[in-house]
Structures are given as structure tokens and as C-alpha cells.
Amino acid sequence: MDKTSTIDPVGSPSGWTIKLGDSPVVGTAIHSGSEVREAYQSLMSLADADRLREEDPFTDLFILDFPTQIVVHQSRFQVDLNRAREAAIYLSPDQSWGLNVWRKKPSLALISDVHAFHDAYYCALKRALMDVEERFGRFVLVDVHSYNHRRNGPDAQAAPQEEAPDINIGTFSMDRKRWAPILDPFIETLRGHRLNGERIDVRENVSFQGKGEQARFVHANFPQTGCAIAVEFKKIFMDEWSGKPDQAILGKLRAMLASTVPVLEAALRGME
Numbered sequence: 001m002d003k004t005s006t007i008d009p010v011g012s013p014s015g016w017t018i019k020l021g022d023s024p025v026v027g028t029a030i031h032s033g034s035e036v037r038e039a040y041q042s043l044m045s046l047a048d049a050d051r052l053r054e055e056d057p058f059t060d061l062f063i064l065d066f067p068t069q070i071v072v073h074q075s076r077f078q079v080d081l082n083r084a085r086e087a088a089i090y091l092s093p094d095q096s097w098g099l100n101v102w103r104k105k106p107s108l109a110l111i112s113d114v115h116a117f118h119d120a121y122y123c124a125l126k127r128a129l130m131d132v133e134e135r136f137g138r139f140v141l142v143d144v145h146s147y148n149h150r151r152n153g154p155d156a157q158a159a160p161q162e163e164a165p166d167i168n169i170g171t172f173s174m175d176r177k178r179w180a181p182i183l184d185p186f187i188e189t190l191r192g193h194r195l196n197g198e199r200i201d202v203r204e205n206v207s208f209q210g211k212g213e214q215a216r217f218v219h220a221n222f223p224q225t226g227c228a229i230a231v232e233f234k235k236i237f238m239d240e241w242s243g244k245p246d247q248a249i250l251g252k253l254r255a256m257l258a259s260t261v262p263v264l265e266a267a268l269r270g271m272e
Contacts (some may be wrong), residue, residue: 007092008116012193014178015072015073015074015117015120015121016030016033016070016071016072016074016121016124017069017070017071017073017126018070018124019065019067019068019070020068020128020131021067021069021130022067022131023067023068023136023261023265024134024135024137024138024139024140024141024264024268025066025067025068025139025142025261025264025265026066026067026068026069026070026128026129026139026140027062027063027066027068027070027141027142027144027257027267028063028069028070028125028141028142028143028144028214029056029059029060029062029063029069029070029071029072029144030061030070030071030072030081030082030143030214031055031059031072031076031081031082031145031146032055032056032057032058032072032073033055033071033072033073033075033076033079034051034052034057034215035074035075035078035192036051036074036075036078037044037074037078037079039057039110040078040106040110040156043095043102043103043104043105043106043110044075044077044101044102044103045100045101045102046099046100046101046102046104049243050099051075051077052243053148053240053241053243054077054096054097054099054148054245055075055076055077055237056144056145056146057077057145057146057243057245058237058250059144059145059146059233059234061250061254062144062233062253062254062257063142063144063257064090064254065254065255065257065258066142066258066261068128068132068224070125072121072130073203074117076091076102077096079114079117079118080117080215081121081122081214082145082213082214083119083210083212083213084213085115085119086105086115088114088115088117088118089106089111089114091106096154096159098222101174101210103179105259108237108254118178119219121218125214125217127215128222129141129218129222129226130150133222133225133226135214136268137225137272138225138226138268138271139222139225139226139227139229139268140182140186140226140227140228140229140260140268141214141215141218141226141228141229142143142229142231142257142260143210143214143215143228143229143230143231143240144211144231144233144257145208145209145230145231145233146231146232146233146234146235146237147164147168147207147232147233147234147235148235148240149164149234149235149236150240150241153241154239154242157169157235157251159207160224161201163206163207164196164206164207164234165201165202165203165206165207165234166200166201166202166233166234166236167186167190167200167201167202167203167204167227167231167232167233167234168203168204168205168206168207168208168231168232168234169183169186169203169204169205169210169230169231169232170204170205170208170210170211170212170215170229170230170231170232171183171204171205171209171210171229171230172205172209172210172211172215172230173211173215173219173228174210174211174215174218174219174227174228174229175219175223180269181267181270182227182229182267182268182269183227185263185264185266185267186260186263186264186267187202187204189259189260189263190202190256190257190259190260192240193252193256193259195236195249195252195253200256203226207232207234208230208232210228210229210230212230215228215229215230228261231257236249237249237253238250238263245258246260
């Protein structure tokens with residue numbers, strides 16, 4: 001089965017896209033989008049370049065080889081689906097890396113619209129995952145993000161490698177013991193790859209711990225059947241200040257992640 005649906009509660013035809021394939025492995029890129037509706041854009045003081053720097057561009061490409069894919073097209077600066085409902089819109093700089101997002105605070109109606117979008121997405125996600133659960137019994141959701149490591153400027157020193165692995169795996173909300181037969185081979189498969197002649201640096205809960213709303217939602221609603229793995233790629237695949245991608249590295253990282261799909265499928269079968 002392969003079916004694609006686009007669902008949007010707020011009028012644009014591109015809120016998110018859900019493609020259901022014939023596999024219990026789901027890839028998501030909920031911060032890859034950069035679209036902002038005019039009603040919000042007109043109130044923003046944040047420059048497009050500053051907004052792009054904190055989004056997760058190209059993460060939708062990382063999951064192109066996943067049989068089931070969920071991609072959100074709206075910018076996290078309009079609605080952040082990886083935060084709890086009440087925190088889904090950044091209303092103060094302490095919620096948004098010190099950035100002043102708004103020239104004028106959004107109205108209560110626009111804030112309510114954000115909450116409705118958040119509600120509708122999680123309803124759609126739950127329906128999609130229930131479908132996968134019904135067909136396969138268990139599933140793995142690979143929750144793909146990216147993160148900056150040159151926050152002090154394009155020419156400044158990058159974050160030390162010991163604090164910033166190439167791939168950070170977040171497991172905060174996961175029952176680590178229960179899902180070890182899934183998580184451990186996933187991590188080891190990634191660690192088996194090399195990038196530019198060096199073994200890829202994959203570590204767990206270093207720069208991020210996987211405390212996002214989507215992983216929490218999966219583990220709360222599918223405690224026995226759903227494993228959500230938060231994956232943060234360091235932005236070694238692009239210039240985080242100019243936004244320019246390195247297509248060769250993008251392709252290599254995409255292939256690395258794709259190599260985990262059969263491993264995860266086999267690991268899920270092994271839990272039966």
C-alpha cells in the first residue's frame with residue numbers, strides 16, 4: 001500500500017504531507033518547512049536568513065528513502081510542532097534562541113489558529129500511526145532534525161566535537177530498556193559508516209536529549225508498540241549562515257539513514 005495525503009486545517013494546501021508505505025518504519029521531518037502564511041509574515045520582525053538558520057532545511061531529503069514519510073511545510077516560526085501545544089508559537093525571545101520574532105504580537109485569533117494546527121497535526125499523526133500499528137503490530141518513528149554548531153558566526157570557532165556529535169540520538173522519553181533491541185542496532189548501523197574518511201560520530205543524549213513533543217507523544221500514546229528515535233544531524237551538510245547545502249555530504253548522510261530502514265524492520269520482526 002502506498003497512499004499520500006495532504007491535510008491542512010488553516011487554508012493553505014501545504015500544511016504537511018503524509019505518505020503511508022508498506023513498512024513499519026516511519027521517517028518524519030517536522031522542522032524542514034519554511035513557509036509562513038501572510039497573516040504571520042506581516043507581523044514578523046525576524047529576517048528570512050535568521051529564520052532559516054534555526055529551521056531544519058533539507059531534513060526532508062534525509063527521509064526520501066523511507067517507505068512512510070511525514071513532512072511539515074510550515075516554518076517552526078509559525079508553529080513549532082515539536083513543542084507542547086501552549087508553547088507552539090514563540091512569543092518571547094527566551095523561546096527562540098534569543099531572537100525577537102515579532103514586530104507586533106500575533107492576535108489571539110492567530111494564536112488560536114496555531115493551536116488548531118498543532119491539534120490537527122497530532123490527530124493526523126495519531127491516525128497514521130494507528131494505521132501502521134494495525135498493519136504491523138509495532139513501528140519505529142525516526143524523528144529527523146538538524147542543529148547548528150557555528151552559533152558565534154560564520155568565521156568563528158565551531159562547537160567542540162566532544163560537545164557536538166555528527167549525529168545525536170535523543171532518547172529522553174523512551175523506555176530505553178524495552179526498545180534497546182531496536183535502538184542499539186540503529187545506532188551501530190549508523191556508526192558503521194564513514195564520512196570524508198572518518199568514522200561518523202554518533203552518540204546518544206549529548207547535545208540534545210530527545211525531549212521534543214513528537215517523541216513524547218508517540219511514547220505516551222503507543223507505549224507498547226511505538227518507538228520514536230529523535231535524530232539530530234549536525235549541520236555539516238550545509239553552511240548554516242548562508243544556507244548553502246553541500247550536495248555530496250547530503251547524499252552520503254541520506255544513504256546512511258536509509259541503510260537503517262531494513263535493520264529497523266528486521267529488529268521489529270525480532271521482537272515478535
